Amino acid sequence: MLEALVKRFKPLPENSTLLILGGGFSGQCIGALARALGAKVICTRRDINQPGADFVFNSENQTLPPQEALVEITHLLSCIPPTSSGKDPVLSCLQNQLQELPLKWAGYISTTGVYGDRQGEWVTELDTPKPQQERSKRRLACEQDWEASGLPVQILRLPGIYGPGRSAIEIVQAGKTKMVHKPNQIFSRIHVEDIAGATMHLIQLAAKGKRPRVINIADDRPSSNTEVLTYAASLTGNSLPPIEPFEVASQSMSPMALSFWQENRRVSNQMLCKELGYCLLHPDYKSGLLDCFLQNK
Numbered sequence: 001m002l003e004a005l006v007k008r009f010k011p012l013p014e015n016s017t018l019l020i021l022g023g024g025f026s027g028q029c030i031g032a033l034a035r036a037l038g039a040k041v042i043c044t045r046r047d048i049n050q051p052g053a054d055f056v057f058n059s060e061n062q063t064l065p066p067q068e069a070l071v072e073i074t075h076l077l078s079c080i081p082p083t084s085s086g087k088d089p090v091l092s093c094l095q096n097q098l099q100e101l102p103l104k105w106a107g108y109i110s111t112t113g114v115y116g117d118r119q120g121e122w123v124t125e126l127d128t129p130k131p132q133q134e135r136s137k138r139r140l141a142c143e144q145d146w147e148a149s150g151l152p153v154q155i156l157r158l159p160g161i162y163g164p165g166r167s168a169i170e171i172v173q174a175g176k177t178k179m180v181h182k183p184n185q186i187f188s189r190i191h192v193e194d195i196a197g198a199t200m201h202l203i204q205l206a207a208k209g210k211r212p213r214v215i216n217i218a219d220d221r222p223s224s225n226t227e228v229l230t231y232a233a234s235l236t237g238n239s240l241p242p243i244e245p246f247e248v249a250s251q252s253m254s255p256m257a258l259s260f261w262q263e264n265r266r267v268s269n270q271m272l273c274k275e276l277g278y279c280l281l282h283p284d285y286k287s288g289l290l291d292c293f294l295q296n297k
């Protein structure tokens, strides 16, 4: 479906070079779209043998890309999460070098976890973040460091990311699904191709002088986990276990899984889709999962 996005955008200006720090699941997809639009893309991973790695960047052992790799970068995207001590890996290792670049745009991928629990209410970029989880507090601190960096940065806040090879399709196919019911609990999500599409849309708007500080990138339809798994199973033909109440299921959940169920919010995409005019490729989980299912075939 990346072709559908390629048709929507004008090529990036000649001589555009996008540096993707942390070319994992989202970074790879964004890089593929930028390349298809004619940009030179340079991608870092922690191991040169990983797919898409042009250079190694690993803040944990201070392996930095060579100086000559970081010249003439016009666009920059960090997809790297905070360290366990709350530092931003990119700023703590590369900030001085980045400040020397002829940057037109810098994106920092963050999470909607910074909003904390909203008891199922909608959250917009105008709401003050109230992170509850320690990792979300670290994330907000990194957002603030990026904003203070003096780089032309835009913060992209994402909910649960899914896409081909990493979605409810694989979960139901693995046969390890849990159908957990917690009344009124919903989750927001975004298909990885819409992260790529929205990023490109934002880069092109920034070139016209429109660069809001923070943007949520989420689909139109926050939904319960059981709804999403039921639809995935209807595509794959897998059977699902009976529904378990949250009180029971939570007893065997990992602390990480439990932390996701402690927060409930609907992430608004009004700024991205209404004010800034981005048209979602996958407005809801049905469109997105069908795409994942068909791409896996």
Ligand SMILES: NC(=O)c1ccc[n+]([C@@H]2O[C@H](COP(=O)([O-])OP(=O)(O)OC[C@H]3O[C@@H](n4cnc5c(N)ncnc54)[C@H](OP(=O)(O)O)[C@@H]3O)[C@@H](O)[C@H]2O)c1
Pocket: 021, 022, 023, 024, 025, 026, 027, 044, 045, 046, 047, 050, 057, 058, 059, 060, 079, 080, 081, 082, 089, 109, 110, 111, 112, 158, 159, 160, 161, 162
């Ligand atoms: N997964 C979700 O549902 C979700 C939701 C909201 C926001 N986010 C955030 O969105 C961003 C992109 O998510 P994703 O799922 O695409 O992530 P991903 O596939 O895990 O990619 C993260 C990238 O960061 C790199 N990295 C991690 N620690 C590093 C360090 N200390 N030094 C250098 N590189 C480091 C990884 O290196 P390798 O390539 O070597 O692994 C990888 O390329 C992440 O910040 C993530 O926390 C994720």
